[in-house]
Amino acid sequence: MMSHELPRGKSFWSFLLSVDRDLAERTRQNGCTCGGRLHSANYPRSPRGCPDELPESYRHRLSFCCNRDGCRKRATPPSVRFLGRKVYLSVIVVLVAAMRHGATARRVRELSALVGVDRRTIDRWQVFWREHFPQTCLWKVARGRLALFIEILTFPQSLMDAFFRTDSLEENWGNLLKFLSPISVNGAWLIEGSP
Ligand SMILES: [Zn+2]
Incomplete structure (x- = not known):
């Protein structure tokens, strides 16, 4: 059985953030199903149980909102940092x-x-x-x-x-x-x- 470890250091958290940004960019480029453009509308997060070196950017989960009046639909990309609404x-x-x-x-x-x-x-x-x-x-x-x-x-x-x-x-x-x-x-x- 492998040892249980949390990766240490800022680079790991930055790496996960960069993966999330790539996933988000893909979602943004796809646009809304109505044909509208997606604008940034991130969700605030206050993650618990975190290492001290967690970057400030972990206070948000990347998300988008359609720019068309009458639609305004949310599009939240998959994340390697946050599972659903969990804190x-x-x-x-x-x-x-x-x-x-x-x-x-x-x-x-x-x-x-x-x-x-x-x-x-x-x-x-x-x-x-x-x-x-x-x-x-x-x-x-x-x-x-x-x-x-x-x-x-x-x-x-x-x-x-x-x-x-x-x-x-x-x-x-x-x-x-x-x-x-x-x-x-x-x-x-x-x-x-x-x-
Ligand atoms: Zn839309």
């Missing part, structure tokens, strides 16, 4: 739930203290990974490709094991978060009762 970063939601699996009670307490997540929240995240995530379109499509390596019962640890295949922690996280990014869009999967 925790995707990295934390994956990492904490993975650590819970097979971790000692003491380790869970340490982790909870570190990122400020209570036990009930972690329990909900585990329900998400074990029960909801396997029902997503993303997983149903991906499992044919990945199933040999992945055991649903140990989500998200098994997902990490499947994606953490290089020596670079940043690259591994980047690959996993890009894979997960489709579930970050509105309505794809919100985790109920999140604080």
Whole structure:
């Protein structure tokens, strides 16, 4: 089993931001379904459980709004930083739930203290990974490709094991978060009762 680590340093957070900007640019270029242009209309975020070096830009989730009167439809691109409306970063939601699996009670307490997540929240995240995530379109499509390596019962640890295949922690996280990014869009999967 791989070691559980949060990537350190600003470069990782900047890297995830650059991925989100690319995803957003693609959404913007597609425009609105009505033919209107998309203008920036970011959502404010106050991510919890974050490392000190998190850039200021993490206070927003990139999003757009149609510029046509009578439409004004929202278009929120997928994100490798934020899962749905959750106040925790995707990295934390994956990492904490993975650590819970097979971790000692003491380790869970340490982790909870570190990122400020209570036990009930972690329990909900585990329900998400074990029960909801396997029902997503993303997983149903991906499992044919990945199933040999992945055991649903140990989500998200098994997902990490499947994606953490290089020596670079940043690259591994980047690959996993890009894979997960489709579930970050509105309505794809919100985790109920999140604080
Ligand atoms: Zn429109």
